[in-house]
Amino acid sequence: MSTPFHLHNKTVLVTGASSGIGKQVAISCSAMGAKVVITGRDEKRLAETFSVLQGEGHSQFVCDLMDETQRNNLFDTIPAIDGYVHSAGVVAPVPVKFIAEKHIRYIMGVNFESAVLSVARLLKNKKLNDAASLVFFSSISVSYPYAGGALYTASKGAIEAYSKNLAIEILPKKMRSNVVVPAMVKTPLYEETKNQSMYRSAEEYESKYPLGLGMPEDVANACIYLLSEASRWVTGINLTLDGGFSIVK
C-alpha cells in the first residue's frame, strides 16, 4: 500500500536547526525522504546537524534571521521549497515590571518578527511551491501562563494569530499554515529554562505529565505529518502535543 506519510520529492527549510527541536525536525525530515535546507546562527552546531542528516541533496546556510541583509540573502539564495518549519526561538523569563525595550526586541524579534519577515520574503521571491506547508511553533504556555512568561507567551500567541491569517492568504495556491503547540519538551532550551528557576523542582513539574515530558522526536513527528500529503486537508490549526498535561491539569 502506498502511504502519504513521507516527504520524498519535497524540499523542506528548517530554521533554528542548530539545536533542540529544529535539529530533530531536520534529521527526521531527512529520514522521511526530504531534501533539507537548514539554517541557524551557530556555524559549528549547524554543521553538526548537517553531518547527521540522512540521504543526499541537503544544504546548510549560516544565517541570523534577525539581520535583514543575511535574511534576504538566504531567501534569495535557497531553492524553492515545499515545506517551511520555523523553529528559531528563544525563552527568556522577564517579570513584567522589568520589561524593557531590549527584551521586547529580543523575544518578539526572534520568536515572531523573524518568522513573519521570512515568510514575506519567501512569498515575494516565489520560493514556495504550490501546496507548500508552513509550520510554526507556539507553546501551551499561551493557555497555561507562568510568572515571567509575559513576553514569551505573547510572542507565541502572536504566532498563532499570524498563522491563521497567513493560512487564509495562501489558500489560492493550496498552501497551508499550521502551528504545533508543544508542552515541555526535553531540549537544551528546557535545561536552560529549568536553570532559570521557574520551577522549584524538575520532578514536581514532570509529574504533571501523564505521558511524561515530550521528546524532540515527538514534535518532529507532528511536523512530518503537517509537511506531508497526509495532512493536505489540514490548515489554520493549532496542534497541541502535551502528553496529557491539559486533561489532568
Added chain:
Amino acid sequence: MDINTFIQQLQGEFEDIPAGFLKPETKISDIEGWGSMHALIVIALIDTEYGVTLKGDELRKVSSVQELYDMVVNLKNNPE
C-alpha cells in the same frame, strides 16, 4: 556599588519582606515565602541595575545576601 545600596534595592522589590530583615548575613532560604517569583525578580533586578545576567543555577549556589552581592561584583568585574 556597595552592599547597603544592594540591600535597599532588594528590599524595594520585596514588599512582603519586613523592613530591616535583610542583612548581609541573612540566608536567602530564611526569607519567608521565598520562591521562583522572587528568584526571577532578583535576576531581573541585577540585570537592570548592574548589567549582570545571573542564571538560576548560579543564584541557587549562593546562600547569603553577602554571597549574592559578592557574586554580582565578581561577575561585573570579570565579564565572561
